Amino acid sequence: MSVFPTDDRETRSLTLPETLESVRGVDLHLHSTSSDGKLSPTELADLCHARGMTHVALTDHDTLDGVEEARQRCRHHGIHLMAAAELSCQWRGIALHIVALLPHGTSRALDAGLASLAHARELRSREIAHRLEKVGLDDGLARARREAGSERPLGRPDFAAALVSAGVVPDIKTAFKRYLGAGKRGDVRMHWPELATVVGWIRDAQGIAVVAHPLRYGMTRRKRDLMFSAFIEAGGEAAELVSGYQNPDTTHDLARQLDFHGLYGSIGSDFHYPGGALSPGTISPPPRSHVEPVWCHPSLRGFACGE
Ligand code: AMP
Ligand code: MN
Ligand code: MN
Ligand code: MN
DSSP, X not given: OOSSOTTOGGGOOSSOOSSSTTOOSEXXXXXXXXXXXXXXXXXXXXXXXXXXXXXXXXXXXXXXXXXXXXXXXXXXXXXXEEEEEEEEEEETTEEEEXXXXXXXXXXXXXXXXXXXXXXXXXXXXHHHHHHHXXXXXXXXXXXXXXXXXXXXXXXXXXXXXXXXXXXXXXXXXXXXXXXXXXXXXXXXXXXXXXXXHHHHHXXXXXXXXXXXXGGGGOOOHHHHHHHHHHHHHTTOOEEEEEESSOOHHHHHHHHHHHHHHTOEEEEEOOBOOTXXXXXXXXXXXXXXXXXXXXXXXXXXXXXXXXX
């Protein structure tokens, strides 16, 4: 069940509150067909509108391609859209996702970074296809391309779909569990740039770097501390306090950790497609904490105040 009513227009305000626990209508982590989401940017904006969203960020993997289309449709609905992307990188051999919130748009260095990520995806796709041949996926690259249904760079979900359509596994979940999840043979990380490099691109564009879903990397709390320290040293400033549904106790502890590191907190559903448990805005409200919302960052004042 969603936390938010379907069409509660009274909650649509132009200015966001200065605390995280009282917020509604904000979702700063959403995907479209520009990466591995199933709705076009326009369809996504329509759904955000239907769900009562007021402030959103389109965060497709390693690309800004959908932002302009989403912006036009969001403008039509009176929704504030932040240009953004979810960038792939690695830290100590662990694949991490960093959301780039880009109130000033992109920059030359970031554009070059995005181009290098597209190239990295290309090389990685070939490697994934090669590795999956050994488990019975023939012609994996072409199959994954067909599953993607467009020319966009491929991701692991496309290979998961290829494994299903080839009959190697019964469903997507099993594909990740056996072959594509963290540490499995199809989880190829070697092509991703380092964390500090990616944060550097975001800083170059005067953007805000946000660690996406910090609880989904299988790290101990201690390891997460080290990761946050490295992230901050590189110029990172925020992390997602809530990603989709989250246990309140877990969120409470994460809030303490963000507070300790002086990181701003962001929230997002990580929505990919309708029909699943998540839709835009399905975020467990975080408990009261000292963590400042990322929209209180001086660079995001215009966004938070609906300018
Ligand atoms: P990539 O960016 O190519 O490494 O693909 C990562 C994407 O795969 C994530 O953003 C999710 O959309 C999806 N994904 C990761 N793990 C799983 C899983 N266990 N089941 C289904 N989808 C997953
Ligand atoms: Mn994804
Ligand atoms: Mn992610
Ligand atoms: Mn995501």
